[in-house]
Amino acid sequence: MTVMSYIQAITTALREEMIRDEKVFILGEDVGVKGGVFRATDGLYEEFGAERVLDTPLAESAIAGVGIGAAMYGMRPVAEMQFADFILPAVNQIISEAAKIRYRSNNDWNVPITIRAPYGGGVHGALYHSQSLESIFANQPGLKIVMPSTPYDAKGLLKAAIRDNDPVLFFEHKRAYRLLKADVPEEDYVLPIGKADIKREGTDITIITYGLCIHFALQAAEKLAEEGIDAHIVDLRTVYPLDKEAIIAAAKKTGKVLLITEDNKEGSIIGEVAAIIAENCLFDLDAPIMRLAGPDVPAMPYSPPMEKFFMVNPDKVEKAMRELAEF
Amino acid sequence: MTINRHDALGLSDADVLEIYRTMLLARKVDERMWLLNRSGKIPFVISCQGQEAAQVGASFALNRQKDYVAPYYRDLGVVLAFGMTAKDLMLSAFAKAEDPNSAGRQMPGHFGQKKNRIITGSSPVTTQIPHAVGVALAGKMEKQDFVSFVTLGEGSSNQGDFHEGLNFAGVHKLPVITMVENNKYAISVPFEKQIASENVSIRAKSYGMFGETIDGTDPLAVYAAIKQARERALNGEGPSLIEAITDRFTAHSSDDDDRTYREKEEVEEAKKKDSIITFANYLRELDVLTNEIEQEFNREIDSIVNEATDYAENAPYAAPEDALKHVYEEM
Numbered sequence: 016m017t018v019m020s021y022i023q024a025i026t027t028a029l030r031e032e033m034i035r036d037e038k039v040f041i042l043g044e045d046v047g048v049k050g051g052v053f054r055a056t057d058g059l060y061e062e063f064g065a066e067r068v069l070d071t072p073l074a075e076s077a078i079a080g081v082g083i084g085a086a087m088y089g090m091r092p093v094a095e096m097q098f099a100d101f102i103l104p105a106v107n108q109i110i111s112e113a114a115k116i117r118y119r120s121n122n123d124w125n126v127p128i129t130i131r132a133p134y135g136g137g138v139h140g141a142l143y144h145s146q147s148l149e150s151i152f153a154n155q156p157g158l159k160i161v162m163p164s165t166p167y168d169a170k171g172l173l174k175a176a177i178r179d180n181d182p183v184l185f186f187e188h189k190r191a192y193r194l195l196k197a198d199v200p201e202e203d204y205v206l207p208i209g210k211a212d213i214k215r216e217g218t219d220i221t222i223i224t225y226g227l228c229i230h231f232a233l234q235a236a237e238k239l240a241e242e243g244i245d246a247h248i249v250d251l252r253t254v255y256p257l258d259k260e261a262i263i264a265a266a267k268k269t270g271k272v273l274l275i276t277e278d279n280k281e282g283s284i285i286g287e288v289a290a291i292i293a294e295n296c297l298f299d300l301d302a303p304i305m306r307l308a309g310p311d312v313p314a315m316p317y318s319p320p321m322e323k324f325f326m327v328n329p330d331k332v333e334k335a336m337r338e339l340a341e342f
Numbered sequence: 343m344t345i346n347r348h349d350a351l352g353l354s355d356a357d358v359l360e361i362y363r364t365m366l367l368a369r370k371v372d373e374r375m376w377l378l379n380r381s382g383k384i385p386f387v388i389s390c391q392g393q394e395a396a397q398v399g400a401s402f403a404l405n406r407q408k409d410y411v412a413p414y415y416r417d418l419g420v421v422l423a424f425g426m427t428a429k430d431l432m433l434s435a436f437a438k439a440e441d442p443n444s445a446g447r448q449m450p451g452h453f454g455q456k457k458n459r460i461i462t463g464s465s466p467v468t469t470q471i472p473h474a475v476g477v478a479l480a481g482k483m484e485k486q487d488f489v490s491f492v493t494l495g496e497g498s499s500n501q502g503d504f505h506e507g508l509n510f511a512g513v514h515k516l517p518v519i520t521m522v523e524n525n526k527y528a529i530s531v532p533f534e535k536q537i538a539s540e541n542v543s544i545r546a547k548s549y550g551m552f553g554e555t556i557d558g559t560d561p562l563a564v565y566a567a568i569k570q571a572r573e574r575a576l577n578g579e580g581p582s583l584i585e586a587i588t589d590r591f592t593a594h595s596s597d598d599d600d601r602t603y604r605e606k607e608e609v610e611e612a613k614k615k616d617s618i619i620t621f622a623n624y625l626r627e628l629d630v631l632t633n634e635i636e637q638e639f640n641r642e643i644d645s646i647v648n649e650a651t652d653y654a655e656n657a658p659y660a661a662p663e664d665a666l667k668h669v670y671e672e673m
Contacts, residue, residue: 040483066483067483069514071510072506072509072510072513074505074506074509074510076472076502076503076506077472077475077503077506077507077509077510079472080469080471080472080473080475080476080503080506080507081472081473081475081476081479081507081510082476083472083473083476084412084461084472084473084474084475084476084477084478084479084480084490085476085477085479085480085483086476087461087462087473087476087477088410088476088477088480088481089480090480090483092476104502107466107469107503108469108472108503111464111465111466111469112464112469112473115464116462117668117669117670117671118447118668118669119444119447119448119452119454119462119464120443120444120454120456120462121444121445121447121667121668122667122668122672123442123454123455123456123462124454124456124461124462125671156669157669157670159670179671180671181670181671
């Protein structure tokens with residue numbers, strides 16, 4: 016075990032996969048000489064050279080599209096979008112192409128690409144460096160969307176994404192990059208894509224969330240434990256396709272469910288989670304499904320008080336959890 | 343007297359006859375699809391007619407055992423030259439289970455067949471350019487000696503993926519040949535309302551690559567241009583942008599009526615340069631295409647098209663619930 020930050024776990028996973036399989040290569044803006052604007056590819060250019068850590072022109076549709084072409088040939092590209100907010104010019108390539116290529120060719124072609132993108136707020140990033148854009152892609156069968164919450168999960172899931180034979184969007188919370196540090200095994204391991212993970216066992220209320228909000232919920236749960244409220248916390252880890260079994264089991268376990276996302280509430284991932292629970296657990300519920308999310312405004316403002324107002328934080332989570340427990 | 347132009351290109355009489363035969367096959371498959379559409383047997387057709395010379399001339403200049411192609415929806419001539427059969431195409435037209443492109447999932451004209459290195463395509467235009475660039479990048483990384491060849495219409499050259507893809511290819515000097523089949527119309531919108539520059543190939547300069555505009559109704563001119571482009575690509579001289587001037591003899595598709603936006607005379611005039619006729623004349627004047635060979639070609643192709651049609655019409659559809667298959671890899 017080594018103590019690693021979230022971003023070190025990402026870099027380690029990339030490096031180990033590049034050593035393991037020479038078909039793995041990285042492409043994106045500033046990923047080469049600079050090592051990435053967040054330094055996720057730090058040292059890889061020096062170790063693997065310009066061809067396998069490819070600095071591309073500033074053109075997201077080409078980063079995705081060229082990656083898709085190389086993947087169809089049989090390479091394992093890991094494309095980096097500098098910020099999730101800038102993935103939008105590549106949406107046609109991701110949704111019209113990557114997501115549909117296996118299906119439209121009746122399994123003749125496939126696209127083993129991983130597209131990494133830092134997402135999330137609380138970093139003074141304003142509207143265009145703070146967004147959670149996963150819901151745009153979360154009704155596109157053919158895609159998988161992974162959003163790890165810990166360094167351990169980040170390493171194991173990124174390796175799984177790179178080895179996956181279908182396209183995976185891999186969203187990394189940029190505030191988690193240096194905030195989170197934890198023990199990560201030095202040896203090779205992969206975690207299953209499509210499986211949720213219980214981050215805290217509890218009996219009174221169920222919290223289902225993903226990404227940085229997991230930590231807000233864990234912090235709040237420790238406080239509430241002192242008051243005798245025992246929270247069960249489930250990390251979706253893969254937000255598309257959802258682990259329905261785990262969601263249903265977690266909802267039935269306590270009968271009280273709080274769903275949390277940093278995204279805007281409307282049309283977000285947790286809306287679908289709520290629908291799954293409503294369809295399957297109606298008679299097991301002891302309280303209405305509760306949702307905590309960002310407000311329905313276009314994106315996060317720059318000014319610190321407004322940013323704080325927008326963001327989910329441990330206090331907001333604690334308040335919601337207590338309210339649910341007392342219902 | 344007609345001068346033999348194909349000798350100098352390294353093409354034998356047998357080669358040029360095969361080019362002609364492939365053009366004729368593309369035309370006749372296409373014509374049959376229109377008949378099937380107008381008689382209510384297939385829902386849709388989108389045509390290669392008028393562009394066969396560019397498609398087949400270019401394909402024969404490529405290595406058809408090695409190179410990758412990312413065709414667009416009119417490229418019947420390209421896919422036939424790369425090993426797809428008339429039967430395959432008819433199975434696609436009838437949306438039957440055995441269609442190798444998609445098992446009847448996609449509309450006709452959405453080609454793809456891995457065994458022949460025909461990269462699967464979609465309907466949003468120009469997305470195939472970055473794919474072809476990616477395949478070329480992979481080939482370069484793997485030290486392979488193939489090129490990728492990608493085609494599109496001139497209207498599609500206005501898309502962002504054209505700029506992003508070609509610039510990427512230019513920066514990394516990748517072995518990609520882009521051929522714009524300029525048939526002068528993007529559905530109804532003519533060239534002058536689509537493109538501000540004098541032609542499409544002039545854009546090559548801004549991508550640091552070779553560009554030229556050629557007569558796309560002459561298969562030998564296209565063959566020569568693509569052959570040179572391939573040599574440059576394999577010599578590490580980077581990508582090329584070739585603009586082949588062609589004509590579209592039909593409406594945009596079976597769902598379009600071109601009488602609303604272009605004069606009948608314009609099409610009649612274009613048909614005077616129909617490559618199926620002009621190339622046949624060239625071959626006849628050189629005594630390469632004899633009456634005997636021509637009759638044999640027609641007989642053979644008619645029977646291929648008939649058999650393909652009958653087979654496809656009688657072939658089964660995929661089971662309805664097969665619609666659920668192949669979303670992700672199935673373990």
